[in-house]
Amino acid sequence: MGAEVLLYGYGFVCLSMLGFNLFYGLYLRAGGRRLKRRLDRLRHQAAAQQKNLLEGRPLEESYLSWMRRRLSRVQNLLAFDYLLDELEDGTSIFQAYLHQLQPVFLYLAAIYGRREDTQAAYYCHFLARHQLQRHMQMDQIQQMVAACVHRESFYCRVNALKALCAFGSPQTLVEALSELGRQPEDTQLHEKVVAEALLTYTGDTEELIRQLWQRFDQFPLRLQRAVLDYIRFKSGAYRGQMLQILLDNSQDKELRFSAIRYFGRYPDPAARPALLEFVRDPDILRWEFAAISASSLARYPGQEVVDALMRAMHSPNWYVRFNASASLEAQGVSYEEMLRAVGSDRYAREMLTYRLESRRLEGLEAAQEQLEQQKGVPVGV
Amino acid sequence: MRDFIQWFLLCVECFFILYMVGYASFLFLSVTVGSSDLYASKRRNLLKNELSNDYYVPVSIIVPAHNEGVTIESTVRSLLALDYKLYEIIVVDDGSTDDTAQVLRERFHMWRVDRPIQRRIPCQPEEEVYETRAWGVPITLVRKRNGGKADALNMGINVSNYPYFLCMDADSVLQHDSLEKIVRPVLEDPTVVAVGGSIRPCNGAEIENGRVVRYRMPQKLLACMQVLEYDRSFLASRILFDKFNGNIIISGAFGLFLKSVVIAAGGYDHTTMGEDMELVVKLHVFCRESGRRYRIRYVTDAICWTQVPERLGDLCKQRRRWHIGLFQSMMKYRNIMANPKYGAVSFVSYFYFLLYELFSPYIEVFGLLTTLLAFAVDLINLPFMVLFFGIYVVYTAILSLTAFFARIHTIDLRLYPSDACKAVGLCVVEVACLRFVMAWVRMTALISYRKKKNTWGRIERQKIEFK
Numbered sequence: 001m002g003a004e005v006l007l008y009g010y011g012f013v014c015l016s017m018l019g020f021n022l023f024y025g026l027y028l029r030a031g032g033r034r035l036k037r038r039l040d041r042l043r044h045q046a047a048a049q050q051k052n053l054l055e056g057r058p059l060e061e062s063y064l065s066w067m068r069r070r071l072s073r074v075q076n077l078l079a080f081d082y083l084l085d086e087l088e089d090g091t092s093i094f095q096a097y098l099h100q101l102q103p104v105f106l107y108l109a110a111i112y113g114r115r116e117d118t119q120a121a122y123y124c125h126f127l128a129r130h131q132l133q134r135h136m137q138m139d140q141i142q143q144m145v146a147a148c149v150h151r152e153s154f155y156c157r158v159n160a161l162k163a164l165c166a167f168g169s170p171q172t173l174v175e176a177l178s179e180l181g182r183q184p185e186d187t188q189l190h191e192k193v194v195a196e197a198l199l200t201y202t203g204d205t206e207e208l209i210r211q212l213w214q215r216f217d218q219f220p221l222r223l224q225r226a227v228l229d230y231i232r233f234k235s236g237a238y239r240g241q242m243l244q245i246l247l248d249n250s251q252d253k254e255l256r257f258s259a260i261r262y263f264g265r266y267p268d269p270a271a272r273p274a275l276l277e278f279v280r281d282p283d284i285l286r287w288e289f290a291a292i293s294a295s296s297l298a299r300y301p302g303q304e305v306v307d308a309l310m311r312a313m314h315s316p317n318w319y320v321r322f323n324a325s326a327s328l329e330a331q332g333v334s335y336e337e338m339l340r341a342v343g344s345d346r347y348a349r350e351m352l353t354y355r356l357e358s359r360r361l362e363g364l365e366a367a368q369e370q371l372e373q374q375k376g377v378p379v380g381v
Numbered sequence: 382m383r384d385f386i387q388w389f390l391l392c393v394e395c396f397f398i399l400y401m402v403g404y405a406s407f408l409f410l411s412v413t414v415g416s417s418d419l420y421a422s423k424r425r426n427l428l429k430n431e432l433s434n435d436y437y438v439p440v441s442i443i444v445p446a447h448n449e450g451v452t453i454e455s456t457v458r459s460l461l462a463l464d465y466k467l468y469e470i471i472v473v474d475d476g477s478t479d480d481t482a483q484v485l486r487e488r489f490h491m492w493r494v495d496r497p498i499q500r501r502i503p504c505q506p507e508e509e510v511y512e513t514r515a516w517g518v519p520i521t522l523v524r525k526r527n528g529g530k531a532d533a534l535n536m537g538i539n540v541s542n543y544p545y546f547l548c549m550d551a552d553s554v555l556q557h558d559s560l561e562k563i564v565r566p567v568l569e570d571p572t573v574v575a576v577g578g579s580i581r582p583c584n585g586a587e588i589e590n591g592r593v594v595r596y597r598m599p600q601k602l603l604a605c606m607q608v609l610e611y612d613r614s615f616l617a618s619r620i621l622f623d624k625f626n627g628n629i630i631i632s633g634a635f636g637l638f639l640k641s642v643v644i645a646a647g648g649y650d651h652t653t654m655g656e657d658m659e660l661v662v663k664l665h666v667f668c669r670e671s672g673r674r675y676r677i678r679y680v681t682d683a684i685c686w687t688q689v690p691e692r693l694g695d696l697c698k699q700r701r702r703w704h705i706g707l708f709q710s711m712m713k714y715r716n717i718m719a720n721p722k723y724g725a726v727s728f729v730s731y732f733y734f735l736l737y738e739l740f741s742p743y744i745e746v747f748g749l750l751t752t753l754l755a756f757a758v759d760l761i762n763l764p765f766m767v768l769f770f771g772i773y774v775v776y777t778a779i780l781s782l783t784a785f786f787a788r789i790h791t792i793d794l795r796l797y798p799s800d801a802c803k804a805v806g807l808c809v810v811e812v813a814c815l816r817f818v819m820a821w822v823r824m825t826a827l828i829s830y831r832k833k834k835n836t837w838g839r840i841e842r843q844k845i846e847f848k
Contacts, residue, residue, distance in 0.1 A: 155430035
């Protein structure tokens with residue numbers, strides 16, 4: 001009898017779930033219509049206010065109160081997000097409209113700062129997306145966003161970081177990164193996520209990098225890697241600091257790899273001896289240093305580099321041979337010369353043959369593409 | 382004698398009550414958790430709680446193929462349409478006797494190269510390598526001596542250039558955003574070593590540039606029933622197991638792996654039929670034994686559309702293969718069982734697969750035989766039996782429908798009323814009939830499995846209409 005009761009009980013809950021599912025399905029289906037209704041209402045009100053602005057009058061107080069109430073509901077904020085896309089035309093009227101809405105955004109920051117993670121994250125996304133800092137200075141909003149960095153939700157932290165990058169204040173951003181760095185290791189953001197967010201930074205890049213360097217040693221490894229990647233993409237003016245990392249044996253190898261890549265992108269004679277030393281290193285356990293250096297040396301002309309790369313062609317590691325052959329090719333060394341130099345080493349010859357064939361393949365494909373374009377055939381069909 | 386039978390039947394009854402209550406509780410919990418997870422994820426996406434930039438986690442897509450001349454072109458075209466920046470496509474032709482390699486060479490204008498292959502995992506030798514870069518994404522075709530699917534995947538790993546690889550079947554199509562979505566857990570948590578995606582039957586779906594433009598339930602009833610079954614099983618166990626890092630299966634049709642860990646663990650085992658499950662269990666064992674912090678994740682919104690068999694014979698072949706694979710993996714890693722070192726993987730996932738997957742066909746058939754025995758000695762309460770069976774069918778059917786509708790709603794597919802009716806009608810047939818046929822097939826699967834263990838299961842393929 002007990003089992004029956006349990007099964008009936010489960011059955012009842014399952015039926016409720018099915019009912020919920022069907023109801024929710026219908027609700028979702030009607031979601032588009034609801035959004036349109038909200039958008040129409042907001043659009044209608046905004047049009048009237050923009051007319052006021054055109055006539056030189058400010059936004060009405062009743063409108064601001066109405067907007068505070070409306071946008072406190074996340075669904076309305078979502079509709080307003082779409083409306084701003086429509087209105088954004090770069091004119092002074094639009095800018096004045098946003099500027100005068102400042103009290104509403106401040107109020108919303110307080111409201112959404114207290115909401116659960118998903119809604120707080122959405123507010124950060126909203127702020128970042130419309131780059132509202134262009135239209136106003138809002139310290140309280142920055143504080144609310146910076147507070148979101150402390151939250152447990154991954155997306156809340158990511159959206160907050162993106163919003164801070166959109167605001168363009170280096171100090172707040174570096175503070176937030178320091179806060180992220182203090183979080184337990186297993187909750188820290190992936191270096192690619194941080195680097196990608198930093199690349200969207202809208203303020204003074206040089207000032208940001210300067211402040212990042214000041215705090216660099218306080219950051220955990222993952223954040224340090226993100227910072228180095230960001231600097232590599234943004235500026236070649238940090239060779240001195242990068243060289244220190246490159247030459248410092250006590251640094252983590254991932255940081256030193258970043259430094260090697262940096263000198264691949266921004267060649268510097270001061271880094272050359274270290275890169276050559278890495279590529280000549282016969283220790284197979286340090287193959288990653290050799291492989292990345294072999295790649296970076298592509299932009300360092302000179303017989304000494306060619307000789308080191310030729311030697312690297314005999315490395316037992318596939319990646320070292322592969323990168324060395326590509327760099328030799330970039331140095332303009334002919335295949336005949338390379339084949340002569342590697343002698344009877346089967347692995348080295350195989351790699352060189354492969355490079356040669358790859359180059360020939362690229363040539364053939366380029367020629368074919370050209371031919372198809374001449375015939376008017378779309379490429380890739 | 383009658384007393385003994387009575388005593389025996391009482392024991393069986395107690396066992397079945399416990400067994401069914403356990404199963405019902407599991408299904409109930411998992412569908413509830415799965416359903417709410419899907420809706421929460423939908424809400425998160427609506428409110429832009431998602432990674433939307435280009436994050437460049439480079440991925441090598443490995444497509445093992447054996448006699449896939451009919452579908453391989455569509456599969457590769459679907460891969461070329463993915464919304465992702467940095468990936469390569471590697472097709473490994475495992476000794477096909479049809480025109481698989483020729484189709485690829487001709488349709489994608491591939492050129493032969495002498496590519497040195499770094500053999501980090503042992504596999505059968507390559508015969509020819511072809512490449513092209515004319516499509517914006519590098520495509521490599523490796524023709525090798527036949528060695529089975531696991532061996533082909535190992536070759537793909539050896540050829541791959543990127544730190545993550547994605548394995549998929551040659552008869553499947555990835556949704557345009559699937560790669561972007563399957564990579565997200567890696568960015569969310571750097572300890573992730575493997576991610577499984579959702580598999581949905583594509584029979585009946587019209588796919589254009591990796592997007593489903595029209596979704597209908599398949600015309601063939603058998604395929605329809607599999608749609609319901611897939612939804613239930615993916616929603617039933619994988620989302621729940623994901624909550625405690627307990628997934629021990631990532632479908633071979635769609636899974637992302639961190640290459641260095643897979644190589645360190647020894648790659649795919651070519652001696653088993655269920656190489657996909659074997660690899661995931663092996664990764665659990667490897668990471669725990671080596672004290673590595675790791676996560677194996679499952680994502681619901683990364684979708685791979687696959688063809689399901691439309692003929693009963695093909696379905697039986699497929700399920701036989703899956704069951705043998707399950708058996709081999711469970712036996713190979715039996716030291717996990719009741720081993721506190723493996724935590725929930727041992728006490729929840731392993732026991733679930735042991736009791737409700739591996740042993741379930743035997744238990745179900747044993748239950749039927751016992752019912753016949755009780756009927757023969759007139760010790761059966763027929764109305765109760767009918768009621769019990771009815772509750773079982775209705776209960777499982779409701780759960781199937783819950784899973785089905787939850788998945789339809791959360792991936793924004795539009796369902797035609799006739800298809801909804803079809804789903805409602807067929808969920809009962811699936812539970813009451815197909816499930817028992819499959820129980821029989823799985824029960825007999827282990828007979829003569831040694832003969833077939835290294836062969837590719839042949840299933841009749843239809844050309845995928847990819848536009």
